[in-house]
Every structure is written in C-alpha cells, then in structure tokens.
Amino acid sequence: MRGTSLFLLSVSVAVLAANAPACAAWQPQKPIEFVATAGPGGGTDNLARAVQNVIAKHKLTDQPIVVVNKGGGSGAEGYVYGKASAGDPYKVIFGTSNAWQQPLVSKVAFNYTDLTPIAAMAQDEFLLWVKQDAPYKTAGDYLKAAASGQFKMGGAQSKDTDEVLTRMIEKVGHVKLTYIPFKSGAEAAVQLAGGHIDSHVNNPSESLGQWRGGTQRPLCVFSPKRLPEGPKITATEGWSDVPTCVEQGLDIKQYEQPRTVWLPGKVTPEQAAYYVDLMKKVQATPEWKDYIEKTSQVDTFLTGAEFDKFIKQDLEHVKQVASEQGWLVK
Amino acid sequence: MDNLSELLHGFSIAVTVPHLVLMAVGVLLGILVGVLPGLGAPNGVSLLLPLTFGMQPVSAIILLSSMYWGALFGGSVTSILFNIPGEPSSVATTFDGYPMARDGRPTTALATAFGSAAFGALVGVILITFLASWVAQVALAFGPPEYFAVYFLAFASFVGMGGAAPIKTVVALAIGFAIAAIGIDTVSGSVRLTMGIDELVKGVNFVVAVMGLFGIGELLVAVEEEFHARAVSSRIDWAEVFRAVVRLPRHGVALLRSAAIGCWMGITPGGPTAASFMSYGIARRFSRRGRYFGTGEVEGIISPETADHAAGTSALLPMLSLGIPGSATAAVMMGGLMIWGLNPGPMLFVDQKDFVWGLIASMYVGNIVAVALVLLTVPVFAALMRIPFVVIAPLIVIICVVGAYSVSNSYLDVVMMLGFGIVGYLFKKLFYPLAPLVLAIVIGDKAEDAFRQSMLMSKGSLGIFFANKLVTCLVIAGIALLLLPLVLQLARPFRKSTSPTAEAPAQEKVII
Numbered sequence: 001m002r003g004t005s006l007f008l009l010s011v012s013v014a015v016l017a018a019n020a021p022a023c024a025a026w027q028p029q030k031p032i033e034f035v036a037t038a039g040p041g042g043g044t045d046n047l048a049r050a051v052q053n054v055i056a057k058h059k060l061t062d063q064p065i066v067v068v069n070k071g072g073g074s075g076a077e078g079y080v081y082g083k084a085s086a087g088d089p090y091k092v093i094f095g096t097s098n099a100w101q102q103p104l105v106s107k108v109a110f111n112y113t114d115l116t117p118i119a120a121m122a123q124d125e126f127l128l129w130v131k132q133d134a135p136y137k138t139a140g141d142y143l144k145a146a147a148s149g150q151f152k153m154g155g156a157q158s159k160d161t162d163e164v165l166t167r168m169i170e171k172v173g174h175v176k177l178t179y180i181p182f183k184s185g186a187e188a189a190v191q192l193a194g195g196h197i198d199s200h201v202n203n204p205s206e207s208l209g210q211w212r213g214g215t216q217r218p219l220c221v222f223s224p225k226r227l228p229e230g231p232k233i234t235a236t237e238g239w240s241d242v243p244t245c246v247e248q249g250l251d252i253k254q255y256e257q258p259r260t261v262w263l264p265g266k267v268t269p270e271q272a273a274y275y276v277d278l279m280k281k282v283q284a285t286p287e288w289k290d291y292i293e294k295t296s297q298v299d300t301f302l303t304g305a306e307f308d309k310f311i312k313q314d315l316e317h318v319k320q321v322a323s324e325q326g327w328l329v330k
Numbered sequence: 331m332d333n334l335s336e337l338l339h340g341f342s343i344a345v346t347v348p349h350l351v352l353m354a355v356g357v358l359l360g361i362l363v364g365v366l367p368g369l370g371a372p373n374g375v376s377l378l379l380p381l382t383f384g385m386q387p388v389s390a391i392i393l394l395s396s397m398y399w400g401a402l403f404g405g406s407v408t409s410i411l412f413n414i415p416g417e418p419s420s421v422a423t424t425f426d427g428y429p430m431a432r433d434g435r436p437t438t439a440l441a442t443a444f445g446s447a448a449f450g451a452l453v454g455v456i457l458i459t460f461l462a463s464w465v466a467q468v469a470l471a472f473g474p475p476e477y478f479a480v481y482f483l484a485f486a487s488f489v490g491m492g493g494a495a496p497i498k499t500v501v502a503l504a505i506g507f508a509i510a511a512i513g514i515d516t517v518s519g520s521v522r523l524t525m526g527i528d529e530l531v532k533g534v535n536f537v538v539a540v541m542g543l544f545g546i547g548e549l550l551v552a553v554e555e556e557f558h559a560r561a562v563s564s565r566i567d568w569a570e571v572f573r574a575v576v577r578l579p580r581h582g583v584a585l586l587r588s589a590a591i592g593c594w595m596g597i598t599p600g601g602p603t604a605a606s607f608m609s610y611g612i613a614r615r616f617s618r619r620g621r622y623f624g625t626g627e628v629e630g631i632i633s634p635e636t637a638d639h640a641a642g643t644s645a646l647l648p649m650l651s652l653g654i655p656g657s658a659t660a661a662v663m664m665g666g667l668m669i670w671g672l673n674p675g676p677m678l679f680v681d682q683k684d685f686v687w688g689l690i691a692s693m694y695v696g697n698i699v700a701v702a703l704v705l706l707t708v709p710v711f712a713a714l715m716r717i718p719f720v721v722i723a724p725l726i727v728i729i730c731v732v733g734a735y736s737v738s739n740s741y742l743d744v745v746m747m748l749g750f751g752i753v754g755y756l757f758k759k760l761f762y763p764l765a766p767l768v769l770a771i772v773i774g775d776k777a778e779d780a781f782r783q784s785m786l787m788s789k790g791s792l793g794i795f796f797a798n799k800l801v802t803c804l805v806i807a808g809i810a811l812l813l814l815p816l817v818l819q820l821a822r823p824f825r826k827s828t829s830p831t832a833e834a835p836a837q838e839k840v841i842i
Contacts, residue, residue, distance in 0.1 A: 039661065040372055040373075040375075040376045040661060040662040040665060042661075042665070045376075045665060046665050046668065046669060049376075049379065049380060049665075049669070050669070052380065053380050053383055056380070067376075068738070068739065069376070069738075070532070070738055072513060072514075072531065072532020072533050072535075072738075073513050073514035073521070073531035073532050073533065074514050074519070076514060076521075076531040076532070077529070077531060077532035077738070080528050080529060080531060080532075081529075084528075084529075105519060106514065106519050106520050106521050107520070107521045108514075108521060108531055109528030109531065110528075152787060157516060157519060158515075158516060158517055158518055158519030159518075159519035160519065178786060178787065178789075179786075180474070180783050180786050180787060181516055181517050181519070181783070182516070182779075182783070183516055183779070186664075190469075190470070191473060191474075193470055194469075194470035194471060194472065194473060195470075196473030196474065196787075205668065208673050209673035209674050209677060209678070212673060212677040212681075213677040214677075291669075294668065294669070294671050295668065327519075
C-alpha cells in the first residue's frame with residue numbers, strides 16, 4: 001500500500017515536472033555565474049555587481065549568483081570563456097561594445113556571433129575634456145588650437161572606443177592628434193590633471209570627481225541633445241549645462257558606449273527569454289535608477305531586433321573608421 | 331595643524347564600538363583570505379563589497395580597509411612558511427623569510443615580518459595625515475616618462491645589486507619580460523605570444539607564476555635534498571614573539587630607509603611590489619651583513635615588509651585624492667566608493683571630511699588591531715612548520731593547484747602553474763635568480779607601456795627622459811645603480827684590502 005502511494009506520488013511529481021516548463025517557461029536550477037569582462041572596480045564590473053545586488057535584494061531568482069572577473073586581454077578573456085561555454089545557460093556575460101569591436105581590430109578568438117545577445121542596458125556618454133586652465137572655452141577653440149598638430153589625446157586601450165572617437169574628431173575637425181593609449185579612462189584623467197596630455201574623451205563617471213575638484217572640465221558631449229538635468233556637479237554647472245559638440249561646431253552627432261549582456265551561444269530561446277525578462281525586472285527597480293544616476297549613465301533597454309540593429313549600425317561605423325586607419329585584421 | 335584637529339574628529343568616528351567590531355571582523359577575514367591560496371586581498375574585498383551596499387560609507391570603508399590590512403599580514407604567512415607568496419608584494423619576503431623559517435626560527439621570522447610591516451604602515455599613515463595635499467601634487471607630476479623612470483629605477487636597483495652573475499640576472503629578466511608580453515598589448519591593441527592557445531589572450535597571472543616558481547619549484551628541490559625533508563622543530567614560544575619585536579629597533583636604519591622607499595614608491599605611484607623589491611635590493615647592498623642575504627637575515631625580512639606596507643598604505647592616498655588606484659585592492663575599493671555614491675577625487679577631502687578622516691583614523695586603529703591579532707596567531711602558524719614533510723608536501727601541491735585554479739577558474743592556469751614549477755626548479759639547479767624573473771613578470775608590461783607611451787608623446791625621441799628635473803634625476807639614479815657593481819669591480823684592483831676570493835663562496839649562497 002505504502003509502495004503504491006509513493007509510486008503514485010512520484011508519478012504525479014514527474015507529471016508536474018514535465019508540465020512545468022510549458023506553463024512557467026525555463027527556470028534556472030543551479031547557481032548562476034555573472035562574468036564581468038573587466039577587472040574588479042571597472043565600469044563593467046560595477047554593472048554586474050549592481051545587477052547581482054538588485055536581483056538578490058528583490059529575490060528575482062531563487063538561485064545564488066556569483067560574479068567572476070575575466071578582464072584579461074581588454075575583456076577578450078571573458079568573451080572567449082563565453083564562447084567556450086556554448087549551450088550553458090548559467091553563464092551571463094557582461095561587456096560593452098567591445099564584443100563586436102574587438103574582433104574587428106585584433107586577432108582575438110571570438111566574435112559577437114558566438115554569443116547570444118540578451119540586452120544593452122545602459123549607455124555611457126562620451127565628452128571632450130580639457131585641463132581646467134586651458135585657454136579654450138569651446139570645442140571650436142579647441143580645434144583651432146589643435147591645428148598646430150602638437151595635441152596629445154589620451155584614452156583607454158588601443159583601437160577601442162576612445163581611439164575610434166579620436167579618429168572621428170580628427171576627420172571631422174581636420175586636425176591631427178597624437179593618441180596615447182592608457183590602461184583605463186581613470187588613468188587618462190589623472191594624466192590630463194597633471195598636464196601630460198591635452199585632452200581625453202572620458203565617460204561622465206570616469207571624470208566626475210576630477211571635474212568637481214577643478215582639475216579638468218568638459219567642453220562638449222557627443223550626443224544629439226544635452227544630458228538630462230541632475231544635481232549640480234560644480235558650484236555653478238551640472239551635466240545639462242554641457243553643450244553638445246554639434247552646437248560647438250564639432251559635427252559628431254552621437255557616440256555612445258552601451259553596456260551589454262550576453263549568454264553563451266547555442267542556448268534555447270526560452271533560456272534567453274528568461275534572462276531578457278530578468279534584466280527587464282532589474283531595470284524597473286529603484287535601486288537600478290539609483291545606480292544609473294550615481295554613475296551618470298543613460299538608462300536604455302535594447303533587446304531582440306532593436307539590439308541587433310544597433311550592433312549592425314555600430315559595426316558598420318567602426319568598420320569604416322578601422323579600414324581608413326588600416327586597423328582591420330586580415 | 332588643521333589636519334590634526336580633523337584627525338581627532340576622525341578618531342571620534344573610528345573609535346566607536348561598532349566600528350571596532352567591524353575592524354576586528356575585517357582583519358580576521360583578511361587574515362583568512364590572505365592565508366588561503368589564490369584568494370588574496372582583491373578577491374576578498376570584492377566578495378565583501380555587495381554586503382556593504384546598505385552600510386554607511388564610512389563603516390563600509392572601515393570594514394574593507396581592515397580586511398585589506400589583514401590580508402596583507404596574512405599574505406606574509408604563506409610566503410615565510412611555505413615559500414608561496416600570496417601577493418606580488420610579498421615575493422621579496424620569501425627570500426630571507428623562508429630560509430629563516432626552515433632554519434627552525436619560524437616564530438622569529440613571522441614576528442619580525444609583522445612588526446616591521448606594522449612600522450611601515452604606521453609611517454605611511456603618518457605621511458598621509460600630514461602631507462595629504464602635498465603628496466597629491468607629487469603624484470600629478472608623474473606622466474609616462476616619469477613612470478618609466480621609476481620602474482627603471484626599480485629594475486636597476488635590483489639588477490645592480492643582485493648576488494647572481496649579472497648575465498644570469500639579465501637572462502632571467504628577459505624571460506620575465508617575454509612572459510609579461512603575453513596577451514593583449516595596451517599600446518597597439520594586438521594579441522601577442524599566445525602560441526595558438528586562445529585562452530592565453532588574458533596573459534599570465536602573477537599568482538599562477540609565483541605559485542609554480544616558488545611553491546612547486548621549492549618542493550622539487552626539497553624532495554631532492556634530504557636536508558629539507560625533515561620537519562623543523564619549532565617550539566610554541568610566546569616570549570620569542572616578544573623578543574623579535576623588541577629587537578626591531580636595533581635595525582632602525584633599515585626600518586627607516588625601507589619606510590622611506592615604501593612611502594616614496596607608494597606615492598609616485600610605483601606600487602608596493604616595486605617598493606619591496608627595491609628596498610630588498612638596496613638593503614642587500616648597504617647592510618653590513620649584505621652578503622648573507624638570502625640565508626635568513628633579519629634585515630632581509632624587515633626591508634621588504636616595511637616597504638611593502640608603507641607603500642600599500644600610502645597608495646590609498648592617490649586613490650582618495652586623485653582617483654588613481656595604487657593597487658588592485660585599491661581599485662576594488664574605488665569601485666565601492668562610486669557605488670556608495672562618493673566620487674574619489676580632490677573634492678573628497680572637502681565634501682566628505684567625515685569619510686576621509688574617519689578612514690585615516692581607522693588606518694591607525696585598524697593597523698594596531700591587525701598587528702595585535704596577527705602577533706597572537708604567530709605561534710599557531712609557526713606550529714604548522716612542525717608538520718612532517720611527507721604531510722606538508724602534498725598539502726603544498728594541493729594549495730598551489732587550488733590557488734592557481736581559483737584565480738580565474740581555469741584548468742589552463744593549473745597546467746601553467748605546474749610548468750612554472752619546473753622552470754623554478756631548473757632556475758635553482760642552474761643558479762639563475764628567480765627574483766628578477768618575477769619582478770619582470772609583475773612590472774614588465776607596465777614599464778613597457780610607459781616607455782612606448784613616452785615614445786608616442788615625444789614622437790620617438792629619447793630626449794623625453796631628460797626633459798625635466800624630475801625625470802632626469804630618476805633616470806640618472808637608475809643608471810648609477812645599474813653601473814655601481816661595474817664601477818666597484820673596476821675599482822677593486824686599486825684597493826688591495828678587499829680580496830675577491832672571500833666573497834665568492836658567499837655569492838653561491840645568495841642566489842635566490
């Protein structure tokens with residue numbers, strides 16, 4: 001008798017389990033690994049940890065989440081790891097536009113097509129920064145002064161977003177800049193404060209403290225319209241007071257760096273849909289809004305066809321710059 | 331004296347019961363991650379980071395920085411007892427710490443290391459307290475040429491003063507540079523020396539290299555030599571802890587010199603690793619017992635440890651005032667600052683006085699708590715040395731394998747670690763020095779980046795290294811240190827009193 005009821009019980013459990021995916025879609029059954037394609041403390045790492053924090057706080061999943069850093073090779077380590085984990089829905093990779101830009105210009109062993117795109121969750125803006133006591137007040141003045149050909153532009157990494165933007169400025173502004181690659185935007189900011197370089201194109205969060213401290217100031221933002229109003233950074237100015245570069249005669253309408261989320265390749269559409277939904281839930285929390293504001297990023301959410309279109313457009317653009325500079329890998 | 335009243339205010343924040351408890355918890359956790367293989371301070375701090383999101387920023391930073399102190403102390407434990415440095419900056423501690431421990435004096439070695447580390451940290455904090463604004467200005471003066479000059483100085487102080495044959499030092503350096511070049515190159519963005527292994531794009535992690543070179547390499551040598559195979563008899567001796575600490579002031583010159591080197595390298599910011607190597611190299615040259623370095627000399631432990639902690643502590647200053655993290659752990663803490671809604675930068679000292687001075691005050695108190703706790707644990711750790719070799723040897727292998735794997739959960743790292751073990755063994759058998767190899771692995775790529783950035787800036791002219799007073803002084807000091815042994819050798823025939831044969835046997839022993 002006991003055996004029969006146990007049997008019945010197990011049958012019903014089995015039936016329930018078999019039915020579960022149909023009504024509740026895919027659910028994670030073991031711990032999830034967040035792979036940050038950057039070292040501890042970088043922007044991408046902060047994003048992964050902020051998402052982890054929001055998920056844990058609101059109990060958006062029952063499974064524990066661990067963040068691991070694979071930032072070697074300008075992030076290539078993390079993407080290669082993602083490629084090698086094909087079919088594993090328990091690895092979520094956090095990156096930037098690096099995922100499609102890096103394979104264009106260096107011989108790394110992955111391409112963004114090896115991964116399953118989930119979403120672009122936040123956009124980092126770019127600004128043109130100069131030293132506080134520099135004589136030029138607008139981007140136009142800066143370009144005039146840079147015509148001497150002696151200007152040094154700093155940035156993070158080589159042939160990456162910062163250098164692409166630098167080459168665009170050269171082309172649009174008809175100037176020649178010497179690009180000096182550093183390990184990170186934070187390093188470039190310190191070099192500018194010390195007067196070792198003339199300018200850099202950091203994201204807001206990378207130079208916020210420096211602006212407030214009066215060592216450097218933004219000339220213009222590479223965005224179609226001014227940044228949203230927020231608290232004042234210096235005594236008199238906030239982000240919304242920074243003019244757009246187009247306003248100032250530097251005709252680059254838009255240049256942004258998305259923070260991107262990926263799964264390894266060969267996962268099922270249900271698994272991908274689960275994470276898209278999870279990230280949407282994260283984005284709706286007040287903690288997320290707080291994170292976006294504190295890091296001075298722009299809240300966006302691109303997924304599916306929209307995300308795909310964004311990648312294609314950006315890729316075309318970078319390809320053009322890269323081929324003009326002779327960076328494309330054969 | 332403004333700073334002093336601010337500091338007193340800071341103490342009123344730091345010395346409260348909840349904060350003292352946080353310090354003790356942080357220090358204990360830190361010692362744990364420092365002693366455990368492959369974890370280390372940066373990982374430990376990033377694991378704790380999410381827990382701090384709901385805390386007051388000042389409490390959060392006190393917890394994290396206490397953990398940092400604890401991990402720095404804990405890292406020296408494995409360096410001394412098992413020849414496995416947990417952090418790049420504790421490599422130089424193995425040179426004399428490990429021989430002394432093997433010699434049956436693990437208590438003395440540990441107590442000396444902790445005592446001098448505490449001294450270094452204290453000097454670092456005092457420097458931060460009184461010279462905060464001046465120090466921030468010094469760091470700003472450092473562009474790529476100056477960075478290169480500092481690294482050059484670190485290399486030169488070691489090469490010029492190493493005990494091994496100069497040509498062997500150069501060979502070891504060259505191999506280290508080649509290993510450092512593996513992976514993506516910052517300046518050109520291209521992939522180098524991956525030899526068809528995709529995963530190598532991440533480069534060679536330091537922990538993987540030193541665990542093999544020191545841990546496994548030493549083990550292989552020990553298996554061969556009967557001497558090592560016996561257990562070391564170490565008594566649990568609290569009095570010896572006390573005696574070792576009391577003896578420290580006798581080495582006042584070494585302490586002060588190392589603290590000065592450490593502070594200088596921490597600010598400039600050459601970092602704790604370069605500082606500890608440089609301090610060791612210089613101590614060997616200037617100590618009267620320099621020729622015995624590498625065999626368990628007290629000053630060989632004092633010098634790197636003091637410099638390491640002085641640099642580690644003063645490196646927090648550029649992080650707070652400029653937003654440049656001086657070490658990996660500082661980088662994680664900086665990430666934390668941003669999440670807590672604070673922006674590192676010159677304005678932090680104006681806007682967030684409570685936070686900054688609370689932290690600085692906690693550095694005094696935290697270090698005292700840390701040193702008290704670690705000194706209490708010395709006899710316990712020293713007792714580990716009594717475990718017989720047949721038990722400890724497999725344990726070391728396990729520690730190294732787990733440590734290498736946990737760096738980035740990669741099997742390749744384990745294979746590389748074992749490969750480095752064989753390299754370490756061969757180096758020892760052939761009397762090649764390991765120190766320059768490790769130094770080149772750790773700061774080789776930074777030196778290369780700085781050199782190439784300088785060349786980009788000057789459009790290829792070496793004149794940039796003599797462009798201003800600061801960089802010229804650094805370069806000339808470097809060249810002088812490099813040529814010193816050569817000059818001394820040339821001068822020797824004229825000074826009959828020194829006989830070259832007397833030094834020959836000592837040199838053999840000194841190879842590390």
